[in-house]
Amino acid sequence: MAKIQAIRGTRDILPEEVGYWQHIETVASTILSNALYQEIRTPIFEETSLFERGIGEATDVVGKEMYTFMDRGDRSLTLRPEGTAGVVRSFIQHNLAASGGVQKLWYKGPMFRYERPQAGRQRQFHQIGLELLGSRDPRADVEVIALATDILSTLGLKNLSLSLNSVGNGEDRQRYRDALVSYLTPYKDQLDADSQDRLNRNPLRILDSKDQKTQEICQNAPSILEYLGEDSQKHFEQVQQLLNDLGVSYQLNPSLVRGLDYYTHTAFEIQSADLGAQATVCGGGRYDGLISQLGGSETPSIGWAIGMERLVLLLQKLQTTPVLVPDFYIVSRGEKAEAQGFVLAQKLRNAGLKVELDLSGSAFGKQFKRADRSGAIACIILGDAEAENQTVQLKWMATQEQVSLLQAELLSQIDDLKQQLTRHKK
Structure with a gap:
């Protein structure tokens, strides 16, 4: 009889490792609670249309990576590939905006994407994330970045770097999209296969390609920062100034576009030099149009997610978490x-x-x-x-x-x- 084992892309978190997970969760919960963020817990599966409409049908996540199935009621359901869409659905469904002011929420739990498994990347993976809903103020952008930095620093991580970009509003992105397609089209045959497919479907994602030849071509591509309108430029400058005021160092990265269609304005990633190829431990950005796109009122918002598997690998490597010992x-x-x-x-x-x-x-x-x-x-x-x-x-x-x-x-x-x-x- 064949041995029953965990499905490829999933793994058991054994007792000797669980202490790292609990330590991360405790630190995150404490720091977020001190900033008055409240935990929210949403279902692991949702209607497929939530992710198609929210993330974008042209994205790799929706097109290639989702675990989708029909239930007995002949409804198409999907295991959540990320946390924001579910939080936004809950925000709309329960009319959380009715209480007025800004909603500050955080979550933790498993997500699911059909990707090639490797160290720090599984098909069932876990995230801690936060969402700040109801403010377009640049201070909101910097608050969430500062909280992520505080969590990672408190955990003992040292070699961290913050990459920052603005993807503007919808009009800015459309202008930039046209310019990028115009630049890349003459090179179409030299792009990798995935990038050729993305050229008309989701060209901004080509900037994130790991193919060396494609990266070389993109080095001379126009920068999205050149296509920001006046309001977008002002917002981005204020974000940078506030980061400077806090003493948070960062590098501008015009190629940072993130993988989901709902992002607007600020996009950012925090990476660790101690993680090798899979260096990103936190990523996020602003998504001012997502809530109205999913049927709610116009609600500017921003959030991020921290990948737990990569963070645990890093803590194990650095041995920053004490072993649980008895008194x-x-x-x-x-x-x-x-x-x-x-x-x-x-x-x-x-x-x-x-x-x-x-x-x-x-x-x-x-x-x-x-x-x-x-x-x-x-x-x-x-x-x-x-x-x-x-x-x-x-x-x-x-x-x-x-x-x-x-x-x-x-x-x-x-x-x-x-x-x-x-x-x-x-």
Whole structure:
């Protein structure tokens, strides 16, 4: 019988890796909550038309990469390939604009695209993202960029760079599209196959081609910054000035167009020099027309998404996340001692301490070895004598200092124990 394995392009997140994911989620949640962003959770699948209308039928995501299926009601459904369209659908459906002011939302969860799997890129992948809905102010653009930078910096990432561009409004893009097609058409036969297909369908995406020959051709292509109207130019200049005011460094990249049709004005990516080819860890931009395009009122908005898989790879490489270790490792041997150790473990956990209870029933020697490998700060030991006397041996692993305590005394000194843990961590 053939072995059942995870589907290609998906992977199990095993316990030794989950700590990185939880660390990222905790940091992001804390920073976004401090900026008064609220979490929203939308369905994993939506009507296919949401993504066709929102992302754009001419994009690679809709044309090649979506997981689409018919359900029993003969409706075309799609596993979400990105998070923004679902958030916008929810914003419209539940009339979140009625509360007035700007809506600040964030999300996390799996997305799905049929791509060639590689390190940091899976067919089921995960993102943390935010959406700021209801402001066209350049300060909104810079706020979301600053929050992304804060998250990545707090996680300990160093070699980061911010690429910045403006794709203007619809009129600007149309003028630029015409100029780009005019420039590229004489080179059509020299472009890679995907770029030839995109020439009339989605020419701006040619600028993002990884084909070397196509990149060489695009080096002399007209810049979209030359086609920005007065309002678009003013908006982009204000964004740059505010970034300068915050001391956030950036590089202008006129070839940065992002892969989705709904982007307008500011587009940006944050990349890590420590990730190799798959360098982008965060990407986003403004999408002022998307909500009205999907049936809502005119609502200027901006957002970004951070790719979790790539970020976890980076943290593992840099070893910036501490391994989860117990405060106490309980070693017990004998029926009565094991029962008392179990009760102690639960009471210490309820007091907010991280406690590992050895359930192996092994000899003391093997349990001590596991306690040492766990990295525990202290070891609580119960044998027949301790069980009889309602005591424990408390051993601090770093100094090997060991004292005998009544179990009741141990439980009554939780605050003192926490202070001692802090001292022994140093």
